[in-house]
Amino acid sequence: MSIKVLIPTPLQKLTKNQATVECDAANISELLESLEQNCPGIKARLCDDQGELRRFVNFYVNNEDIRFLQGQTTSLQDGDEVSIIPAIAGG
Amino acid sequence: MTQALSTPLPTTSLQGLKCKECGAEYEPLAIHVCEFCFGPLEVSYDFSRLQVSRAKIEAGPHSIWRYRDFLPVTTDNPIDVGTGMTPLVKAHRLARQLGLKNLYIKNDAVNMPTLSFKDRVVSVALTRAQELGFTTVSCASTGNLANSTAAIATRAGLDCCVFIPSDLEAGKVMGTLIYGPTVMAVQGNYDQVNRLCSEVANTYGWGFVNINLRPYYSEGSKTLGFEVAEQLGWQLPDHIVAPLASGSLFTKIYKGFREFVELGLVEDKDVRFSGAQAEGCSPIATAFREGQDFITPVKPNTIAKSIAIGNPADAVYALEIARKTQGNIDSVTDAEIIAGIKLLAETEGIFTETAGGDHCGSAQETGRGR
Ligand SMILES: Cc1ncc(COP(=O)(O)O)c(C=O)c1O
Ligand SMILES: [Zn+2]
Numbered sequence: 001m002s003i004k005v006l007i008p009t010p011l012q013k014l015t016k017n018q019a020t021v022e023c024d025a026a027n028i029s030e031l032l033e034s035l036e037q038n039c040p041g042i043k044a045r046l047c048d049d050q051g052e053l054r055r056f057v058n059f060y061v062n063n064e065d066i067r068f069l070q071g072q073t074t075s076l077q078d079g080d081e082v083s084i085i086p087a088i089a090g091g
Numbered sequence: 092m093t094q095a096l097s098t099p100l101p102t103t104s105l106q107g108l109k110c111k112e113c114g115a116e117y118e119p120l121a122i123h124v125c126e127f128c129f130g131p132l133e134v135s136y137d138f139s140r141l142q143v144s145r146a147k148i149e150a151g152p153h154s155i156w157r158y159r160d161f162l163p164v165t166t167d168n169p170i171d172v173g174t175g176m177t178p179l180v181k182a183h184r185l186a187r188q189l190g191l192k193n194l195y196i197k198n199d200a201v202n203m204p205t206l207s208f209k210d211r212v213v214s215v216a217l218t219r220a221q222e223l224g225f226t227t228v229s230c231a232s233t234g235n236l237a238n239s240t241a242a243i244a245t246r247a248g249l250d251c252c253v254f255i256p257s258d259l260e261a262g263k264v265m266g267t268l269i270y271g272p273t274v275m276a277v278q279g280n281y282d283q284v285n286r287l288c289s290e291v292a293n294t295y296g297w298g299f300v301n302i303n304l305r306p307y308y309s310e311g312s313k314t315l316g317f318e319v320a321e322q323l324g325w326q327l328p329d330h331i332v333a334p335l336a337s338g339s340l341f342t343k344i345y346k347g348f349r350e351f352v353e354l355g356l357v358e359d360k361d362v363r364f365s366g367a368q369a370e371g372c373s374p375i376a377t378a379f380r381e382g383q384d385f386i387t388p389v390k391p392n393t394i395a396k397s398i399a400i401g402n403p404a405d406a407v408y409a410l411e412i413a414r415k416t417q418g419n420i421d422s423v424t425d426a427e428i429i430a431g432i433k434l435l436a437e438t439e440g441i442f443t444e445t446a447g448g449d450h451c452g453s454a455q456e457t458g459r460g461r
């Protein structure tokens with residue numbers, strides 16, 4: 001199962017400057033583990049000590065915020081695109 | 092990437108950037124997110140060598156640049172298009188209607204050059220963009236920001252490309268197009284436009300005022316607070332009521348007041364901070380009501396498009412400030428917003444857009460003691 005993950009600039013040092021990474025995972029929690037395997041250190045950037053996503057980290061699966069889906073248990077399918085975005089905005 | 096590290100002149104108090112979450116420090120470049128925890132970066136200053144006085148400020152230009160010492164720029168020639176120093180109107184008739192004693196309206200509907208408070212943030216962001224070497228500037232906008240970025244970029248001779256949701260009010264779109272920028276109308280709501288811009292922000296080497304320049308941009312909102320304090324005769328008000336979209340304006344008025352107190356320009360005082368959102372997009376008001384210190388994003392459905400941000404970046408800080416100052420963050424319905432626009436027009440002769448109706452409606456709630 002291949003998931004395409006879009007990596008934001010601040011994390012690209014951990015992905016050898018790659019803007020996208022391919023992962024195998026059935027849900028977001030697994031994706032975090034899989035990312036950590038490929039790019040050691042990345043999980044600590046995205047999650048706090050309890051393993052919860054940090055409050056300024058946003059995950060999108062195929063353009064939908066996972067908080068509108070099932071959060072970290074949101075399931076993933078072959079070909080899905082996951083985007084990681086730091087919160088910003090002001091209109 | 093065109094940005095270069097500018098050596099701060101001794102005449103600037105700009106020091107660097109600091110993560111609001113973990114305190115990590117950074118050079119003052121075109122970055123907005125902490126590498127370690129993804130927290131937002133905020134400008135830090137060294138005010139210790141600063142010679143400020145009320146007289147010096149009063150002798151400065153009739154624009155936001157009279158507060159240059161408190162803004163994150165190094166140049167002595169900022170982009171000054173007459174932004175700021177908008178009237179603080181004593182609103183007797185509206186006050187009576189609302190059952191309030193001393194009510195003032197900060198009328199940023201006559202801000203220059205594009206008639207919204209966004210001219211403040213954009214004047215600062217584009218000045219910094221030039222210092223950092225950008226030649227193209229951009230933004231993700233709910234309308235007002237696009238107008239302002241396009242207009243001020245023209246005056247500064249910068250190329251401009253703006254991204255807006257495709258369903259914006261025609262008047263707002265015209266107000267952008269007239270300045271001749273490249274306009275990208277994106278099918279989706281503001282949050283989706285914003286996400287797209289975040290993804291491409293670092294691809295083209297452009298300065299996105301509300302993304303990679305956001306730390307500088309947001310400091311511009313402090314000037315609204317500075318002006319209120321100066322126009323009240325160098326004192327702080329009892330209570331502020333402001334509209335909330337991302338929550339940035341709200342938190343920066345607070346920061347502005349604190350800086351004035353710190354430098355002895357005004358006497359310290361407890362100021363209550365209350366905010367208003369449109370009910371059809373009120374993630375911050377909901378979190379406030381439910382006692383949460385985080386927000387659950389929403390999909391906006393309101394006529395108040397300029398403040399329809401479903402995933403507001405500064406929500407947690409706005410919540411903190413409202414709570415610690417005994418303020419309130421409330422929401423008003425679209426019908427109340429329209430009633431607010433009418434009331435403001437009929438009592439004070441001020442015709443604002445929906446964001447103005449929003450907090451007029453909310454001031455009404457404040458009047459009722461909510
Ligand atoms: C007219 C007007 N007032 C207030 C705001 C609130 O801005 P902020 O994102 O800083 O909360 C906006 C934002 O878009 C606006 O357009
Ligand atoms: Zn941090």
